[in-house]
Structure formats: C-alpha cells, structure tokens
Amino acid sequence: MSAKMLTGEEVAKHNNKESCYVIVHGEAYDVTEFLPDHPGGQGIILKYAGKDATDAYDPIHPPGTLEENLPKEKCLGKVDMSTVKQEKKEESEEDKQIAKNKEAIPPLDQCLNLYDFEVVARQVLKGTAWAYYSSGSDDEVTMRENNNAFGRIWFRPRILRDVSTVDYSTSLLGWKSSLPIYITATALGKLGHPEGEKNLTVAAGRENIIQMIPTLASCSFDEIVDARTHEQQTQFYQVYINSNRAVTEKTLKRAEQRGVRALFVTVDAPQLGRREKDMRIKFDDVGSREQVENKDNVDRSQGAARAISSFIDPSLNWDDLHWLRSITRLPIVLKGVQTWEDTVRAAEMGLSGVVLSNHGGRQLDFARSGIEVLAEVVPELKKRGLYSSNFQLFVDGGIRRASDALKAIAMGATAVGIGRPFLYAYSAYGADGVQHAIKILKAEMEMDMRLIGAPTLKDLVPEMVDTRALNMHTSVPSTNAATVYERIGTAADPSGSK
Numbered sequence: 001m002s003a004k005m006l007t008g009e010e011v012a013k014h015n016n017k018e019s020c021y022v023i024v025h026g027e028a029y030d031v032t033e034f035l036p037d038h039p040g041g042q043g044i045i046l047k048y049a050g051k052d053a054t055d056a057y058d059p060i061h062p063p064g065t066l067e068e069n070l071p072k073e074k075c076l077g078k079v080d081m082s083t084v085k086q087e088k089k090e091e092s093e094e095d096k097q098i099a100k101n102k103e104a105i106p107p108l109d110q111c112l113n114l115y116d117f118e119v120v121a122r123q124v125l126k127g128t129a130w131a132y133y134s135s136g137s138d139d140e141v142t143m144r145e146n147n148n149a150f151g152r153i154w155f156r157p158r159i160l161r162d163v164s165t166v167d168y169s170t171s172l173l174g175w176k177s178s179l180p181i182y183i184t185a186t187a188l189g190k191l192g193h194p195e196g197e198k199n200l201t202v203a204a205g206r207e208n209i210i211q212m213i214p215t216l217a218s219c220s221f222d223e224i225v226d227a228r229t230h231e232q233q234t235q236f237y238q239v240y241i242n243s244n245r246a247v248t249e250k251t252l253k254r255a256e257q258r259g260v261r262a263l264f265v266t267v268d269a270p271q272l273g274r275r276e277k278d279m280r281i282k283f284d285d286v287g288s289r290e291q292v293e294n295k296d297n298v299d300r301s302q303g304a305a306r307a308i309s310s311f312i313d314p315s316l317n318w319d320d321l322h323w324l325r326s327i328t329r330l331p332i333v334l335k336g337v338q339t340w341e342d343t344v345r346a347a348e349m350g351l352s353g354v355v356l357s358n359h360g361g362r363q364l365d366f367a368r369s370g371i372e373v374l375a376e377v378v379p380e381l382k383k384r385g386l387y388s389s390n391f392q393l394f395v396d397g398g399i400r401r402a403s404d405a406l407k408a409i410a411m412g413a414t415a416v417g418i419g420r421p422f423l424y425a426y427s428a429y430g431a432d433g434v435q436h437a438i439k440i441l442k443a444e445m446e447m448d449m450r451l452i453g454a455p456t457l458k459d460l461v462p463e464m465v466d467t468r469a470l471n472m473h474t475s476v477p478s479t480n481a482a483t484v485y486e487r488i489g490t491a492a493d494p495s496g497s498k
C-alpha cells in the first residue's frame with residue numbers, strides 16, 4: 001500500500017532537533033534520530049529541516065545513501081511537491097563571479113601544459129574547493145619543494161640514437177598502461193565538479209592509464225567502477241585503514257569483487273595535516289562517502305581535511321600488514337613511504353612496492369620530496385639485492401611535466417602519480433579536460449624521449465640524469481601569513497582573487 005502523500009506544510013512542521021524531516025527527490029525522510037550520527041554534523045541538516053534539501057544533498061552524497069543509512073520506517077513516502085514552498089535561492093556574490101568566470105574560460109585546446117589547468121581552475125572553483133585542493137600543510141614548504149626538487153635534476157641526453165619510433169607504454173604491477181603515469185588518489189572529487197571522480201575514470205579509460213580510486217571519494221565506489229569505459233580498464237584502490245577494521249574488510253572484499261587490481265595503503269596520514277588554507281574556510285559541505293556510509297561523526301569546525309578524516313586509524317603499524325594480507329589476495333603497495341629504511345622493510349616483507357610520497361605536501365611539512373627519497377632508496381635496495389621488478393617503486397608529488405616523470409624513471413621508478421593537475425583539469429573542463437591533460441603528457445613524453453635519446457623507457461638509465469644538486473634545499477618563506485590578510489581582505493571581494 002503506497003504511503004499517503006505528505007504536504008509541504010506537514011513536512012515544514014518538523015523543522016527542529018526534536019523532530020526533523022527533510023525532502024530529497026520528492027520523498028520525505030525523518031532524520032531526527034540520525035542527526036547525531038550524521039558524518040557532516042547536525043548543522044548542515046538542520047539548515048534544511050522541514051524543507052526540500054535535494055540541491056544541497058545531491059553534489060556530495062552518492063545515490064542510495066539515505067536508503068542505506070536510514071531504517072525503512074524513516075522513509076515517510078512521497079510529498080506533494082506542488083505544496084512545498086521552494087526557497088528562492090539567493091545566488092551568492094561568489095557564485096555570480098564564478099558563473100561569469102566560467103563564461104570566459106579559454107577553449108580547452110589553449111591549455112598547453114598542466115599548469116594552465118590550475119590557472120583556469122582557480123577562477124571557476126568555489127573557495128572551499130580551491131582551498132581544499134590547493135592546500136599543503138603548515139607553511140607549504142614541502143608542497144613547493146615537491147616540484148622544486150625536479151628543477152635540481154638535469155638531463156645528460158645521448159645523441160645519434162635511432163629514435164624514429166618512441167614507445168612510452170609500460171606496466172604497473174603487471175597491468176598495462178599507455179604511460180608511466182597514473183592518476184593518484186585525491187579526495188572529495190565533487191567539490192570541483194558534479195561528476196567528481198567519474199571524470200578521472202572516463203579519461204583514464206579513454207587514454208588507457210590507471211586510476212587509483214580514493215577511499216575518500218565523493219562518488220560511491222560502485223559509481224566509479226561502473227564509469228569504466230571498457231571492461232579491461234585497470235583501477236587500483238587507495239585505502240585508509242579504518243579504526244573499525246570490519247569496515248575496511250567489507251570495503252576491500254567489495255573492491256576485489258569489482259575487479260580492482262591492487263591496494264595502495266596510505267601510511268603517511270595517521271592524522272591529516274593542518275592545511276591552513278582549507279581551515280580558514282570552515283567546511284560546511286558534507287564529508288566523503290566514507291563518513292556517509294560508515295556514520296563517522298566529525299568535527300566540522302576546521303575545514304574539509306579535519307572533517308573527513310576522523311575514521312583513520314592512528315594505531316596502524318607493521319604488524320597489521322599480516323592481518324591485511326590475510327583478508328585480501330590483491331598486491332599491496334604502501335603509499336607515503338619517506339625513507340630507505342621503511343622501503344627496505346616493505347621489500348623484505350614481500351610487499352609489491354611503495355609510493356615514495358609526502359601526500360602532496362599535505363602532511364608533514366619539511367618532509368623530503370618523493371624524488372629525493374627515490375635517489376636514497378635505489379642504492380640501498382641494490383645493496384641488498386632487493387631492487388627488482390617484483391618490488392616496484394612509485395613516486396608522486398609535484399609532477400607537472402613528462403620530463404619530471406622521465407627523471408624518476410631514469411632514477412629507478414616504475415611510474416609516477418599525479419594528483420592536483422587532474423583535479424584542476426576536470427574542475428574546469430570535465431573528463432575532456434583530464435583527457436586533454438593526459439594527451440599533453442603523451443606529447444611531452446614523446447618529444448622528451450627523442451631528445452634524451454631513449455626510444456623506450458628501458459633505455460632511460462641513471463647515467464641520463466645529473467642528481468648531484470638534489471639534496472640542496474632552499475626553503476621559501478611561508479606564504480600563509482599573506483593568506484590570512486588575503487582571506488579577510490577579500491572575503492567579501494567577489495573578484496575571484498581567492
């Protein structure tokens with residue numbers, strides 16, 4: 001028997017903590033008891049108590065979230081939407097400015113390198129999204145160092161080699177890739193674009209590179225897997241081990257069932273870093289799918305990072321890897337390793353590899369760049385007979401050119417991960433933007449390999465790079481002080497100069 005239709009007036013009476021109804025897609029839900037469990041905190045729901053919350057709900061919650069998280073009897077049935085008073089949505093100054101900026105963005109083919117996407121994305125992203133995507137921790141010294149470090153490595157190109165054909169294809173953990181570059185895990189994809197992480201899936205499928213699906217995605221895991229452009233499309237999964245191990249176990253079983261090919265366990269974030277740009281903009285959007293699906297109540301007062309990371313288990317240690325290996329057959333790679341000692345330990349444990357990474361400078365400030373750690377790791381592995389294709393080395397952080405990737409390959413990495421540039425590319429141009437970014441990298445790669453004298457990736461050897469200056473650091477003074485004035489000064493300034 002279909003539930004009787006509710007009217008807007010009836011729903012509007014339940015507009016407080018004691019009795020809270022919301023309308024989503026024309027259905028009313030009693031969320032009163034759910035309020036304290038809501039991952040995004042109570043405030044964001046109470047804002048829509050007694051009203052139609054569809055527009056606020058959709059960009060962040062994967063489909064089916066309410067049905068999965070509420071007991072059946074709390075789904076109250078259809079509402080006669082003709083009786084619901086629709087709030088006139090005041091367009092904010094920021095939204096008006098963004099709409100204007102969006103009309104003026106350059107055509108996609110005028111983006112000639114990955115930096116171009118960042119410039120465009122800055123104009124079309126909301127402040128919360130820009131702050132979250134672009135921020136690094138503390139003074140952002142490591143975030144800048146990640147890219148600066150590549151500037152201290154120089155090529156030693158060889159001449160008179162037949163480079164009429166160039167092949168930059170490779171395989172990561174045995175899975176084919178058209179480039180030694182993969183799309184690394186970055187959270188909250190829908191902050192930048194309504195299609196979120198699916199933009200990355202589509203572009204990766206079209207260009208045959210590998211995408212690492214993040215635990216903290218805004219899209220549901222199944223949405224991202226279903227967005228594959230072809231059956232053989234390879235995806236890896238980045239996992240934050242949940243303090244509630246059963247949650248992780250359930251997630252990994254699902255990942256394996258859906259054909260994920262490898263697990264990248266993030267080990268550099270027992271707590272997410274203090275990203276002050278992000279903290280300045282109080283995060284009042286709702287968190288990631290992980291919170292929504294696993295009812296993780298969070299402190300929302302300090303930006304997105306704090307708001308979405310309360311479930312991560314800070315007690316995770318080497319012994320837990322035995323448990324992890326007991327619950328999955330997938331290859332395990334540690335993501336966020338920052339010394340040769342931990343790399344050797346991972347190799348001796350028989351893991352499948354490590355990502356030498358500092359989380360894009362979003363965790364411990366003054367951690368060294370992944371490329372600098374790579375220079376330290378390879379000789380130590382070789383000394384112990386542990387340097388082999390059964391234990392693969394990946395690097396991420398600050399990679400913006402194919403030449404950065406080629407430096408890492410010459411120094412002994414299998415492939416490199418890129419994060420922010422692909423976020424910026426889809427925030428501005430959707431999946432086409434990401435595909436264009438990948439094509440740019442392919443064109444750069446072909447040219448660079450010709451000019452270095454390396455027709456295939458195997459021909460890239462350590463003698464082709466001069467890394468003597470690599471561990472000479474210069475730390476540029478903090479830019480955060482400027483940010484606080486920029487933030488206060490421009491808070492009401494719609495000029496988009498965020």
Ligand SMILES: Cc1cc2c(cc1C)[n+](S(=O)(=O)[O-])c1c(=O)[nH]c(=O)nc-1n2C[C@H](O)[C@H](O)[C@H](O)COP(=O)(O)O
Nearest residue numbers: 133184185186187216266359360396397398418419420
């Ligand atoms: C830019 C970005 C990076 C994040 C990221 C979110 C953003 C917006 N998040 S975070 O919410 O925890 O910070 C993740 C994440 O979910 N898991 C993870 O392993 N790495 C995360 N990373 C780090 C990422 O996987 C790479 O290590 C980093 O992005 C590489 O540096 P570039 O951005 O300079 O390429």
